[in-house]
Amino acid sequence: MQATDNVTLDNCADEPIHIPGSIQPHGALLAFDIDGALQAWSDNAPQLLDLTLALGAPLASLPLPAEVHAIAAECRDLIEDGEAPAIALEVAIGTHQFDCIVHAYAARIIIEFELREVPSDAVAAFALKAHAAIDRFKRQKSIDSLLQLATEQVRAITGFDRVMAYRFHQDDSGDVTAESLRDELEPYLGRRYPASDIPAQARRLYIINTLRLIADINYRPSPLVGRAGAAPLDLSHSVLRSVSPVHIEYLQNMGVGASMSVSIVVNGRLWGLLACHHMTALQVPYSIRMAADVMAQVIASIVQSIEARERALMAEQSAAVRTRVMETLLHHDEPARALLQHAPALCLSLQAEALVVAQYGKLMVHGDIDLALAERMVASLPQSGDEIIERSALGDWPEELRDALAPWAGMLALRFDPSTSGWLLALRREQINTIRWAGRPDKIVRVGPLGPRLTPRGSFDEWRETVRGRAVPWDATARLAAGQLLGEMHRASVARHVETDRARSQLLAMLGHDLRGPLHSINMAATVLQHGGAAGTMSTRIQASSGRMERLISQVLDMSRLNGGLSLGLEKNLVDLVPALQDLLDESRIASPGLRIVADLPPALPLMMDSDRMMQVVSNLVSNARHHGAQGEAIEVTLAERGDTVVLEVRNVAPPIGAEMVANLYSPLKHTSVGNVHNRGGLGLGLYIAQQIVHQHGGEIAYRYEEPQVVFAVSLPRN
Structure with missing residues (x-):
């Protein structure tokens, strides 16, 4: 055969391991077509089963025990679309005891006779242990404790020297998350094995045939004979199927003498694996293997329940957050500021460490993220297209931004209002991980009889790799929470428009x-x-x-x-707030003869501000106090420093503002404004604009009632 020019992992993935053309020699195999005509057999079958075999011989004519003919007939009756599940029983042929397993696949009836040396009563005792283990599995509350118990129980019923529980990542690499082993063996707990250790076609077999035993890795395969003019015999579900030479070499490199793997399949995906190793040959009876397989199915069911419970809890928490966010968005004048009110809960729901909210060209952040970097992140987003954009590694970001991203690497961006450039960005930090590989994860190209090929790793000593530039990937739970949140935000945006x-x-x-x-x-x-x-x-x-x-x-x-998303165009300068306030209050007294204004001001208070705009705020508050306050009562204006904050308060004697009014106090268009005799001066925009001016100064404006006075307090940062 001509050597291939490029040797890649695809060469391993193309190996037809489901049609190896041979079986392991600790048993014999007979294959028939649907009508019961013999098509193939292992070359050790005549001697092991004391049979004379010929191509096309009818199954009914073979001198096999009656119970074998009975389960073969039962299997034939169960065939649908060329397949039937396995049926097993114990039989004696001559001096040998066999586990006889019959199944149908690809329109072939396959009968396997696996030698067994363990007595039936011993097998029954192991089955009882498996039943007790399953009851203990059901009481486990965490996946880690479940897998640890699984390794201990499988090792107890099978006798393997080492049992490891793998848990696979999204990239199909697997971590050893639990282990039970003989004391003198080196532990592999915590090590990672690359996805290439299980090529795609092997992963498929692990899913459709969940248990595979190699009783002796040094076996000499027993080839299949017969099959004149027939397609290769598909042994995907065979218990005696021969193993890839590459995998045998892999196990030899590990010093393993026998191996068994039991798949943990969750929702049709290879979620995990129980990998069993023995340092010498070990034949585990079929019934005990099936008990281990049942245990793995129970484990898969419990894993599915635990994960579903965790997802349900996250979904419940996310739903509560969405409800609160929706209520706030519908009643708040600034969606960005409304979202940041719920930033900690949103971070928990989206499993993020920081948030960036952008709308109308304005930006707000929650978390330890630089505002300039946040602006560049938003600028890197497309103007149109997908409503959710996911990035999990530095390589997912535009090249010109990568050097500035540290310590951030992951982003889930939600375009909640395209017409106003509304974005919500959930961010994750770079996770610098040290992966403990079981040997270097790369394979080696060697030239063999068939040309260059990839060979398995020869060393399984711990090899550490530091992985940078990646965040924890966004999983299905976070994506679901993001999608549902985006739906609620869209509805709020439509309602707002x-x-x-x-x-x-x-x-x-x-x-x-x-x-x-x-x-x-x-x-x-x-x-x-x-x-x-x-x-x-x-x-x-x-x-x-x-x-x-x-x-x-x-x-x-x-x-x-x-x-329109524009600012009010503030021009901040260092201004002494006290003279500006005195001038404004004097103007108010002149404009409204008889108005009493009592001011409590410090001698001086310099502040970075837009003086004209800030006086617009005070003028509005004083005007409101005059219109709504009790006749003849004084308006009190106080100014003071409280730590790093400057607080300006305007007080007037009046009844408290009703709760229904407080909810919309800063709304620009109040229904009560039209025709209101106490609001001759405008459209109800005054408090709304005052609030925006204060916000653009980095401050807050708040209402409270201190009997008998209505109080409006403006808080501004000192610096």
């Missing part, structure tokens, strides 16, 4: 209503002037009305900027 359209119509109606008054006053004043009225009085009225119109239009423009 509907409300925005409604508010826009309401705004126009309010604006028309509130502008009609000052326009009418100006028109009347102009008419009086035209007819020789008092110029001074009319001039004052025109000035007051035009000022009111200017304030209305200014508020609408501010709201328009905010709804």
Whole structure:
């Protein structure tokens, strides 16, 4: 055969291990077509079974024990689509005791006779041990304790020197997570084996035929004969199937004399494996192997239940978070700020360590992440396309960003509102792992009789590899939580857009209503002037009305900027807040004769701020206090430093604000604004804009009631 040019792991994966053309010699095999005509047999069958065999011989004509003919007939009756499950019994032929196993596969009836030396009563005792072990399995609450118990119990009933429990990762590499072994053997617990140790076609066989025994790795295969003109005999479900020479070499390199593997299959996937090794040859009776197989099926069921329970708990927690997030989004003016109110719970739900929220070009973060880096992360996201973008390693990010990412490597990005560039980014840190490989995980190319081929690893000494640049991969639970959260956020966004359209119509109606008054006053004043009225009085009225119109239009423009995702264009400078406040309060006293304002201010308080905008906040609070406060009662204004925070409070005597009003206190468009005699000055936008100004200064504005006073407090960072 001509040597291949490229030797890769695909060469191993292409090996037809399900049709090896031979069996292990501790038994014999007969294969028949559906009609019972002999098609193939192992070359040791005539001697071991004391038979004379010829191609095409009818099964009924062979001098086999009656019970063999009976289970062969039963198997034939059970065939559907060319397959029937295995049926087994004990038989004696001459001086030999056999486990006889009959199954049908690929339209062939296969009868195997496996030699057995262990007496029936000993096998029964082992079966009782297996039953007791299964009862103990059901009481385990964690997967780790379950697997450890499994290795101990399988070793007890089979007699192997070492039993390991593998648990496979998404990349099909496997960790030894539990182990039971003879004292003098080197432990393999905690070591990882590469995915290439189990090629794809072997993984398939582990799933469809969950138990495989190699009684003696130094065996000489017994070839199959017969099969004239027939397709190769598929031994996928055979108990005597011969083993790949590569796998035999692998076991020899480990110093193993016999091997058994029992698959743990969860939801159709090879979830784990019980790998059994013996340092010498070991023939484990079929019935005991089947007991181990049943144990593995029970383990798989318990694993599935534990994982389902964990998923259900996570789903319940995620649902509670989504409900709270949805409620906040529907009642909050800033979705980004609303999301960050639930940041710790969202991190728990998404199994993330930091959050970034972007909308309208504004960015907010939760966690130890640099704001400039967060901006670059958001900028790296596509303008259109998938609604969920997943990155788990540095290689998943744009090349120009990789050097700046540390310590972050994983990202799950949710596009919750495309029209406003709304993104929620869940981030995971780089996990620097030291993997304890059982030997170097790479295979070696050697030239053999058939040309170059990959050979298995020759050393299983611990070999450590440090893996960088990867985060913990996003699993199905996190993806599900993200998808459900995104659905809720989409619904909130749609509801918000509907409300925005409604508010826009309401705004126009309010604006028309509130502008009609000052326009009418100006028109009347102009008419009086035209007819020789008092110029001074009319001039004052025109000035007051035009000022009111200017304030209305200014508020609408501010709201328009905010709804468009723009900032208010703050120009911060170091300003002494005290003189600015004194000037504003003096203007208020002059504009409203009889208004009493009591101020408690420090001698000076310099602060980085936009003075005009901050005075706009105070003016709004004082105006509200004047309109809604008790007649004749003073308005109190206090300014003080509290640690690293500057606190400005405006107080007035008034009844407490109703709970239904508090919920919408900072909403830009309140239904009570239209026609409200206490709100002659505007559309109800004042507190909304004041809140936005304070937020853009990095502060907070809050309402509370201290009988008999209504209190609005503005908190600003000192630096």
